[in-house]
Amino acid sequence: MFAFIAREPILDKSKSVFAYELIFRDGKGGAYPEHSPEKAQYIEEQFHPLGLDDISGEKSSFINFSSETLISRFPTTLDPASVVVELADNPFTDTGLLEACQHIKQLGYRLAIDDPMMLSARHDILPLIDIVKVDVSRTRFETIEKHIPRYLDANVRLVAEQVNTPDHFATCSDLGFDLFQGYFFAQPEARIVRQLPASKMNIVDLMGEVSGDSFDINRISHVIERDAALSYLLLKFINNPAINKRYKITSLKHALNYMGEVEIKKFIALLSLTNLGDEKPLEIIHMSLVRAKFFDLLSQQRGLKANPPIGFLVGLFSLLEGLLDQSMSDIVKQLPLSDDLNNALLGKNAEFVQYMTLVKAFESALWMNVIKVAKNLDIDQKQLHTLYNQAIVWGNGVRSVITAHYPQAQVREN
Template sequence: MFSFVARQAIFDANMNTVGYELLFRDSMTNRFPDVTPEYATAQIIVEQFLGAPLGRLKEYSAIFVNFPYELLVQGMAETLPKDRVIVEILETAKPTPQLLNTVKKLAAQGFRIALDDFALGDTWNAFLPYISIIKFDVRENTPDEISGYLNDKAHLLKDTLFLAEKVETQEEYECFRNMGCTLFQGHFFSKPVIHSANKLFQNQEITLKLMKEVNADSPDFGRIEALLKQDLALSFKIMRYAQNIVFNARGIKNFRSQSLKDVIFYLGTNELRRFVLVSCLTSVNKVKTDDIYYQSLVRAKFCELASAHSISRHAADDAFIVGLFSQLDSIFEMPMADLLSQIDISASVMMALKEQKGPLYPYLQLIELYENHNWEEVSALGHRLGFNRSMVAELIKAATKWTNSIPSDVS
């Protein structure tokens, strides 16, 4: 249950680390696996930006992500945080009018765009005003060829940074630094380093049902919400996705959503379809979710039911999220505070999960006490919330029945 990525550091002229390029891996073997560029980029998006949080990288670090042509024109780059990501156009991309329109749109939204290993002629001239960084492969082009290109296109490259990649010697570093390159990448500085992280797995059948519903002529948002609530991975990922979209569209970094229902209505049909597209591209796996996923779903439904039946009647949608995300720290083996900073949740949910207090926390505390067979404390807390131990048992039974009704993964 791990995701893998290789990070190769990018340095400035003083050899300070200023960013990383993310390179897809499917194991601790440090080479690109036999997959398509589209699959590799989709996995990077889901696993590094919607799944395992990026908080372990320094906040000021730029993150270079390779994008093949198809994913660019489909708008997949727009799903990532524009303040951290450098959209890197792969060398296999063709400079079509459609790609140019995509690049113009990304630049207008505030994304930084890098051009990687491109032909040094005039083919890409129309793109240059929108390019923030040009990457030169020093193994493919000689210093004279690169210098000649920079001199010839100087009028189009006034605000562009130049990165020399695959630098392997001190002499190459000094040569390209003197030429005007201010960013550097290569084995002379640092080889790619593989990192692994615990991975969220989606329920295959729920994912396929969600894909079908979202792509219907008239999607049923209530049905979409019901499907999302049946899958921990999809719920967490769509909240991270929504945070990126909110920031990119409105510049709001600390937007706090109230529920999955709010997220669905905010995103709308087109964004939901794009979310499902990238999620489904990466959802194929043969690993079944383990007991902690099952327990999280039982907790979620219990908290929802308990809040609706208690004397205080707190928001059932928020209570559901408290139960659903209550074990994220165990799944990722990361502090809960780091995880919650990656998603949009209400203040009351944040308080319950991060600080273990507030109006919603007693519902989570109650089911945790029940799981640990602390019957006297279950009775005391249940009484404060307005129901006895037998009613708690009935709510547990109802939550378990709901969880058991969720389709199992396709084997």
């Protein structure tokens, strides 16, 4: 359906993903794009288009629609159970928009609006609105506190936008918001120097093993076999149909023979990260998965050495600060990682600095940055969209395996 897209998570108070807002490169202001049949066919043939299930998985999708689309060309094929219709334009001035929204509500869709000044409660459209989004970086907290009760009284859910620190999350939660958009969940809650707990040292050992050129299968087997949970989860990963559709893998040595050293290193690293961050929101692990696959595909495209899979590892470990609540410089002192991986994580490798700029551009729909980095890397920017789409699909598939076994996810995701 779509080839050029970004998504931003919207989390609830437990920091579990409620929905993803979808931002389209081909739509005005990120709104739903209206491709001609010819262009739609071209995208399908040339790129890796995504459907809503590919992008958002089992979560809802917030999609902005222009007034013109809502009034005359609304795509009723979208599933009202999973799509939240967000008004891209000012709803107070467009003739016919109120009637169009009434019709869309009758079809079963939820409606959302951006209301930075919290004025919609004075407009006829409010009874139709299910969700109001407020940019807390542009609105005074005194204003929010004053107006928030009338929304709550009207059973309108409130999304705080631009929530980018744990402190902002706590403040907005106290004010009455129950949904939050921003990357606060990936930020350290407190930068303190502390040692990793002894219970994580098995994980630390594994992280060191996968980042070097050598690979001691007997040593790795010993580390995993002495932790039943690790053994179980590794086999669940490797037997996931998104990863291995052909053979039932019964042991690490069997997996090594079937998958090869490089792929095993990737999944042991993934397993390590999942267990290292088991007290954090699952979405930070999910973002790490997408980054890992994206960096891996970029590294292959650029012809970088594949063993150790440095691109995969840099992407996977790029959010360790948020997972461990420490600075990256303090983290790398405690982990037995290779010098190449440490330098990349500390921003001392020019190649991976470009990758980081690029993935953050995709995550936040900074399309001009995508074009700039594409030129620097000598890769067609549309090809970069294809690689990122593949990373999203892969990340969703692996997440589905993690969710049932991730300690916090068992509570948050159900």
